[in-house]
Amino acid sequence: MPEAQVFDVVVVGSGGGAMTAAHLAQKRGLRTVVVEKTDKLGGTSAYSGGACWLPGSDVQQRAGIADSTESARTYLGAILDHPDRDKIEAFLLQAPRVVAALEEDPALVFEWLPFPEYFDAPGRVSWGRSIQPTNVRRDELPAEVAGLVRPPVERDRAGEGGRNTLSGGQALIARLLWAFVRDGGTVLTSHCVDGLLREGERVVGVRARTGDGVVEVHALRGVVIAAGGFERNQAWRSEHGVPGDAAWSMAPAGTNAGEPIAAAVEAGAATDLLDQGWFCPGLEQPDGGGSFTLGFRSGVMVDHEGRRYANECLPYDRFGRAMAAAPGRIPSWFVFDSREGGRLPAIAMPEGDPAEHLAAGTWVRGDSLQELADRLDLPALPETVERFNGFAEKGLDEDFGRGSDEYDTFFAGGDGPDKALVPVDQPPFYAARFVLSDLGTKGGLVTDAHARVLRSDGSAIPGLYATGNSSASVVGAVYPGPGVPLGTAMVFASLAAEDLAG
Numbered sequence: 001m002p003e004a005q006v007f008d009v010v011v012v013g014s015g016g017g018a019m020t021a022a023h024l025a026q027k028r029g030l031r032t033v034v035v036e037k038t039d040k041l042g043g044t045s046a047y048s049g050g051a052c053w054l055p056g057s058d059v060q061q062r063a064g065i066a067d068s069t070e071s072a073r074t075y076l077g078a079i080l081d082h083p084d085r086d087k088i089e090a091f092l093l094q095a096p097r098v099v100a101a102l103e104e105d106p107a108l109v110f111e112w113l114p115f116p117e118y119f120d121a122p123g124r125v126s127w128g129r130s131i132q133p134t135n136v137r138r139d140e141l142p143a144e145v146a147g148l149v150r151p152p153v154e155r156d157r158a159g160e161g162g163r164n165t166l167s168g169g170q171a172l173i174a175r176l177l178w179a180f181v182r183d184g185g186t187v188l189t190s191h192c193v194d195g196l197l198r199e200g201e202r203v204v205g206v207r208a209r210t211g212d213g214v215v216e217v218h219a220l221r222g223v224v225i226a227a228g229g230f231e232r233n234q235a236w237r238s239e240h241g242v243p244g245d246a247a248w249s250m251a252p253a254g255t256n257a258g259e260p261i262a263a264a265v266e267a268g269a270a271t272d273l274l275d276q277g278w279f280c281p282g283l284e285q286p287d288g289g290g291s292f293t294l295g296f297r298s299g300v301m302v303d304h305e306g307r308r309y310a311n312e313c314l315p316y317d318r319f320g321r322a323m324a325a326a327p328g329r330i331p332s333w334f335v336f337d338s339r340e341g342g343r344l345p346a347i348a349m350p351e352g353d354p355a356e357h358l359a360a361g362t363w364v365r366g367d368s369l370q371e372l373a374d375r376l377d378l379p380a381l382p383e384t385v386e387r388f389n390g391f392a393e394k395g396l397d398e399d400f401g402r403g404s405d406e407y408d409t410f411f412a413g414g415d416g417p418d419k420a421l422v423p424v425d426q427p428p429f430y431a432a433r434f435v436l437s438d439l440g441t442k443g444g445l446v447t448d449a450h451a452r453v454l455r456s457d458g459s460a461i462p463g464l465y466a467t468g469n470s471s472a473s474v475v476g477a478v479y480p481g482p483g484v485p486l487g488t489a490m491v492f493a494s495l496a497a498e499d500l501a502g
């Protein structure tokens with residue numbers, strides 16, 4: 001017989017949604033366990049910037065931001081396709097409440113994060129309405145908490161430990177974990193959940209593979225699946241038509257392959273949006289991995305002929321969708337000049353070492369644009385750059401409108417008539433190979449306004465909840481602004497915790 005452990009609530013996964021559900025359930029007196037596949041907590045959430053799109057909270061009020069639930073409702077109403085009105089309303093009403101509930105705990109403190117939203121639409125707040133957890137020093141944290149949090153992406157991929165100051169997603173996971181273990185919560189690492197325990201219709205626990213065999217973890221109240229998407233499962237990606245590749249995804253290696261989603265489907269759950277992800281251009285790494293890249297300050301992105309096809313300063317999900325929209329764009333080449341000393345004029349997480357890129361051929365250097373065009377077989381490149389440089393001189397991108405939105409100019413630093421339009425004219429020139437990366441898939445289990453997992457007939461499976469990228473996103477195929485993956489995950493996590501507490 002497998003070893004069995006009994007709790008009130010089993011939370012599968014340990015990202016922002018999982019840890020919010022776990023903390024709030026434990027705080028309400030429910031004995032809660034976090035069951036995590038790897039030996040580190042936090043998943044992709046720990047790699048993240050920790051931005052949380054949670055409109056209308058006290059944090060924005062404190063910062064004097066012109067944000068409100070009403071303006072967020074207007075914004076979502078203007079940009080979403082086919083929204084589920086009940087779930088959107090539940091999200092909007094719960095967002096300020098979850099922030100208030102979290103900030104009741106001294107371990108959890110948030111602040112406003114200036115970062116523009118991704119659409120110029122009614123209800124948008126200038127410079128954004130996202131919030132983030134404040135930084136926390138490693139020596140402020142209990143040792144068992146500090147040691148468990150997954151390091152930032154560049155250090156994790158290099159096999160290094162975390163920094164002395166935890167910021168962004170690391171701070172979010174550390175702060176939630178701190179409160180959870182202080183309140184008596186239990187953490188099981190290196191447990192891969194691949195089955196659900198059922199009694200009749202009801203889900204009563206999980207089955208997990210461990211280094212010591214299979215274990216059962218029983219849940220008297222319910223199970224919350226918050227185990228990411230299936231971005232690291234290439235077979236599923238191909239089956240459901242998710243653009244990109246498992247190897248280019250930003251989820252930590254060995255994490256999100258969708259076993260808990262499959263287990264829920266086995267228990268009768270419906271799924272939706274299975275071809276969707278949170279996309280981004282990915283700087284290809286010498287080892288073939290991808291790297292989340294945003295905030296281009298100069299340079300142009302070209303297709304297999306050397307032609308531009310979109311505004312390079314678009315919000316990253318929108319640029320990623322442009323990459324996937326036509327053949328010949330994956331890979332693309334990002335062509336830049338030497339004005340930043342041969343470094344990529346953008347934020348890439350991780351960037352990698354330029355010398356290693358050049359040695360691996362993921363970057364190519366040329367003394368002239370013609371040389372790059374010849375070496376990479378990009379015949380239109382010289383003409384493309386000449387045309388773009390003309391736009392930079394005029395301050396107007398006549399082809400793709402780069403520089404026309406506040407998001408475009410947020411990261412840009414040019415000193416011409418439009419600071420997002422910087423000429424590519426300082427040799428030597430570089431071309432960096434880009435693939436389509438993602439911050440996770442966002443199709444999965446269909447849930448209701450209480451985060452209960454639904455069957456295809458709309459009935460709830462008793463005892464089963466889902467949030468984050470394990471669930472079909474409430475925002476559908478749209479990425480409204482910074483912090484939406486985490487913010488929506490945290491809201492539905494808190495609704496699950498409330499429902500579980502009855």
Ligand code: FAD
Pocket residue numbers: 012013014015016017018035036037038040041042043044045046047048049050051052053153191192193194226227228229250251254255256257258259260278292349439440467468469470482483484485486487489
């Ligand atoms: P994850 O955070 O990936 O957590 C899933 C966890 O479940 C993992 O630890 C995994 O090991 C575990 N798991 C998987 N399968 C199993 C199993 N079978 N059994 C047990 N455990 C399992 N989003 C924002 O909202 N704001 C940002 O600022 C932001 N910045 C980002 C910056 C970077 C560099 C990256 C890469 C992403 C960023 N994102 C951001 C996106 C965001 O981090 C993710 O989309 C989101 O965190 C996913 O949350 P999740 O809980 O669904 O999955």
